[in-house]
Amino acid sequence: MIDLNADLGEGFxxxxxxxxxxxxxxxxxxxxxxxxxxxxxxxxxRVCDLxxxxxxxxGAQVSxxxxxxxxxxxxxxxxxxxxxxxxxxxxALEVFARAAGTRVSYVKPHGALYNRVVHDAEQAGAVIAxxxxxxxxxxxxxxxxxxxxxxxxxxxxxAVPEAFADxxxxxxATLVPRGQEGALVTDPEAVVARSVTLARTGVVAxxxxxxxxxxxxxLCVHGDTPGAVDLARRVRERLEASGIRVEAxx
Numbered sequence: 216m217i218d219l220n221a222d223l224g225e226g227f228x229x230x231x232x233x234x235x236x237x238x239x240x241x242x243x244x245x246x247x248x249x250x251x252x253x254x255x256x257x258x259x260x261r262v263c264d265l266x267x268x269x270x271x272x273x274g275a276q277v278s279x280x281x282x283x284x285x286x287x288x289x290x291x292x293x294x295x296x297x298x299x300x301x302x303x304x305x306x307a308l309e310v311f312a313r314a315a316g317t318r319v320s321y322v323k324p325h326g327a328l329y330n331r332v333v334h335d336a337e338q339a340g341a342v343i344a345x346x347x348x349x350x351x352x353x354x355x356x357x358x359x360x361x362x363x364x365x366x367x368x369x370x371x372x373x374a375v376p377e378a379f380a381d382x383x384x385x386x387x388a389t390l391v392p393r394g395q396e397g398a399l400v401t402d403p404e405a406v407v408a409r410s411v412t413l414a415r416t417g418v419v420a421x422x423x424x425x426x427x428x429x430x431x432x433x434l435c436v437h438g439d440t441p442g443a444v445d446l447a448r449r450v451r452e453r454l455e456a457s458g459i460r461v462e463a464x465x
Contacts, residue, residue: 217414218433218464219451220244220356220377222276222325224262225253225439233438239265241447243463244272244433246323246356249304252278252286260311267315272463274356275305277342278325286326287393294341301345305353320463321375322346323356324363332363333389339363343370354464359430360388375464378431380410380450381440383422388429397422403446410434410450414459432464 223239224247225232232253239245245266248254266273278286280300292300301322309319324332324342332339339362346353347370354373357363364374381400383391391398400406413419417430436447454461 216460216462217431217454218243219447219454219461220246220274220323220433220435221438221443221447222246222248222435223266223438224248224258226258227253227255227282231258234444235262235438236265237444238438238447239269239271241444241451242271242436243461244274244321246274246276246325246435247308248276248325249278249308251280251300251304252276252282252284252325256307256311259308260314263308263311263315263317267312267317272320273308273312273317274321274323275308275319275353276323276325277301277304277328277345279328281327286328289327289331292338292341294337294344297338297341298344298348301342302348305346305349305351309349319351319353321354321356323377329357330390330392333358333361336362336366339366343367343372346372356433358389375433376429376431377433377435378413378419378429379435379437380406380413381435381437381446384419384427384429386421386423386425386427388421388427391422399440403442403449406436406446407449407453410436411453411457411459414454415457
């Protein structure tokens, strides 16, 4: 069994980046932007309503406060400030999830924050403090072997390792920075094949060709990738055709 997640609600005002309605017919977990890197109250409410209607689990995708940079710029935020901002984002999304008759089921950092908490114990600890401040023992989604998941387990929170179908890996099993050539896997068939291999064997090749062991309970297909809906649908169909059950982890 594996969960299939995507980043959704990545719009602001009249601008929309992700095809939320179509992706919610494919994925089992929705990482919903909470207003700091993308998203606004109307978008958050709409995505929560659609997710609840289709039985998709809602996750708070928390970020540095960086609308202009889409949350992908490195920032140094004091730990107490970051913890409060993480709790704030979770709380905002929870209002709309509850209004839709469901709840926030997990937390996943976005962009620069996601990559920072792989190695930075202070920032990772602030994210965990924010989850705890929000008042729930929510599962935390992150990179296998990251400080984030290590600290989540230490705090008694479920730690959920995830893999990426459409992102390249370094030899250290971290994500290749987006500005580097080859960071995105753009061949649809390669994405589909990687997804099945990851789900069945827990192995993926790094950008240099080294085989990596990646134990994951969730698989991410980015919602802002060109052709994301068709790609996500092909991934799910191939997983199920290979005998792999696709369902939410939480």
